[in-house]
Amino acid sequence: MTKIEAQKRRKHRFNIYLNQSYAFPVSEATLVKFALAKGQVLSAERVAEIQVAEAAAQAYQTAVNYLSHQLRSEKEIRQRLQRDDWPEGVIDQTIQRLKELRLVDDLVYGQSYTRTAMRLQKKGPGQIQRKLKEKGLSESTIQQALExxxxxxxxxNIEELAAKRLKQQMRKYAQRDSEQRTVRYLMQKGFDSDAAKQAVQRASQDLVDDDLEDDKLDQQGQKYWRKYRRLDPKERYFKVKQQLYRRGFEAGAIKQWLDQVMEKEEG
Structure with missing residues (x-):
């Protein structure tokens, strides 16, 4: 070895020269690991050993950088390393090292993904299962994660999604069509068909109940509005509000109804 030269643009990287000619680059870690120094005699076998170790070190660093942003499955890391054309032996060695350091664990990845998907994205079990399968997790690991x-x-989740989606659909479509569309939506989100149908039935009944409640409020409100028509507007407003509240209607619904009535009269 005739020369060891620090690279100008990349810190902790060195160029190795053999017999006055550039041979290969190494990282600082590889330099230290093999105690490389000027004047050493390196056999072809030793050079090959150093290059394999250097490839493994670079592949490992690539994987660690990839993991620094978020958890990854084993398949994702393998695909990332394959993009850089690392030999399969180097990739296998890197994956094994990451597993030993517990930087890669498909079960931990699956559990974390499941918690995030169910809490933030309201995904159903079926959709999560499909996604984890795409990420390369085994069936047994997926089942453990779904626990x-x-x-x-x-x-x-399914009741919240059903209520919100059905309400949106019924602004544009007939009730039956809206219910069918909502069931399909829930199944796409990963819920099974029976659970989806039951959730839509409950949401539909709730919407009907809300409509009936609105009708009752309007009926009673109109009655008291006529009854107190001789009072000044503020006192009339207060009296009707008081009577409707005693009838068990919600304060927010009462206020909304009274505001609409007052707006019409002023208009």
């Missing part, structure tokens, strides 16, 4: 998705959270 994070408890029944109560699944019920809360």
């Amino acid at each position: 994070e998705y408890d029944d109560q959270t699944a019920q809360d």
Whole structure:
């Protein structure tokens, strides 16, 4: 070895010269690991050993950088390293090292993904299962990860999605069509068909109940509005509000109804 030269643009990288000619680059870690120094005699076998170690070190650093942003599955890391054309032996060695350091664990990845998907994105178990399969997790690992998705959270998610989606659809379509569209939407989100149909039925009934409640409020409100027509506007407003509240209507609904009536009269 005739020369060891620090690279100008890349810190902790060195160029190795053999017999006055550039041979290969190494990282500082490889330099230290093999105790490389000027004047050493390196056999072809030793050079090959150094280059394999250097390839493994670079592949490992690439994987660590890739993991620095978020958790990754083993398949994702393998695909990332394959993009750089690392030999399969180097990739296998890198994956094994990451596993030993617990930087890669498909079960931990699957559990984390499940918790995030069910809480923030309201995804159903089926959609999560499909996604984890795409990420390369085994079937047994996927089933373990899905244990994070408890029944109560699944019920809360599907009911919230059903109510919101059905209300949106019924602004544009007939009730039956809206219900069918909402069921399909829930199934696409990863919920099974029976659960989707039941959730839509409950949401539909709630919407009907809300409409009936609005009709009752309007009926009673009109009655009291006529009854107190001789009072001044402020006192009339207060009296009607008081009577409707005693009838058990919600304060927010009462205020909305009274504001609409007052706006019409002033207009």
